[in-house]
Amino acid sequence: xxxxxxxxxxxxxVAVALTAGCGGDDADPSSAAPTVSxxxxxxxxxxxxxxxxSTAPSSASGVASPPAxxxxxxxxxxxxxxASPPPVVLPQRPAGAPGATQIVNAFRAAGLRVSxxxxxxxxxxxxxxxxxxxxxxxxxxxxxxxxxxxTSASDIAETWGGQSYRRGAVVLNYLEAKTPAADRPRYExxxxxxx
Numbered sequence: 398x399x400x401x402x403x404x405x406x407x408x409x410x411v412a413v414a415l416t417a418g419c420g421g422d423d424a425d426p427s428s429a430a431p432t433v434s435x436x437x438x439x440x441x442x443x444x445x446x447x448x449x450x451s452t453a454p455s456s457a458s459g460v461a462s463p464p465a466x467x468x469x470x471x472x473x474x475x476x477x478x479x480a481s482p483p484p485v486v487l488p489q490r491p492a493g494a495p496g497a498t499q500i501v502n503a504f505r506a507a508g509l510r511v512s513x514x515x516x517x518x519x520x521x522x523x524x525x526x527x528x529x530x531x532x533x534x535x536x537x538x539x540x541x542x543x544x545x546x547x548t549s550a551s552d553i554a555e556t557w558g559g560q561s562y563r564r565g566a567v568v569l570n571y572l573e574a575k576t577p578a579a580d581r582p583r584y585e586x587x588x589x590x591x592x
Contacts (some may be wrong), residue, residue, distance in 0.1 A: 487521050488533040488545035494566045495591045497532035497541040504539070505588045510576075511536040528553065530565075539584055540570040565587050 490496065497518075504511045514536045521530040530553075532543040544550040544566045546565075554563035562569045562585045569584055576584070 487518060488529070488531050490543045491546060491566050494543055495588075497534040497543050497567075500541045500567065500588060500591065501534050501536060502544075503587050503591055504536075506585060507583070509580075509583055509587065510538045513537050536575065538576045538580075539575050540573060542568040542570060544568065562588070 466503055498514075498516070501511050501514050514534055517533045517535050517540075518530070521533055523526050528542070529544065529549050530542045531545050532541075534541045541554070542550070546551070547566050550563050550566045550568050554561045554568050557568075557572060560570065560572045562571075562581065564585070567588060569581075569588060572582060
């Protein structure tokens, strides 16, 4: 006997037990044991079989209830993510410190090369958790960082060593730039004249 035929045997044993266990007067039809029809098990295919109409659960109205969702199916309403990420909140630059765009415009007005300016303030990090800067504008010649305080500016300037210049909360970074070392003092002089 195989394991696949066990359910059919179990149904047969229950039917026999019900028939044998229900006693009563055979002459009285109302006391007769209920009849149980035995359904043979479907042929073993290795695939799960769908419930037959006689074994499908039904409600009191006789209408079959919908099947239960699979065990891994999500429950409740589907939640949708927002179409765009929330805006990045950067720390405020200190009062009196020039803005990065203002500094780049001052370089341009002084005749210094600041081609392809790009506002990369998003790289400061969400809520200032990246580099911790307030503003960041990169050009082909120099990258201008404005930090929320002088301590943060000093820390990053020290990290970049001789490839940067700091004045207050502003740091000029020459790491990605092709600015000759001889031209750097001109950028620094314009920055020092801003206030």
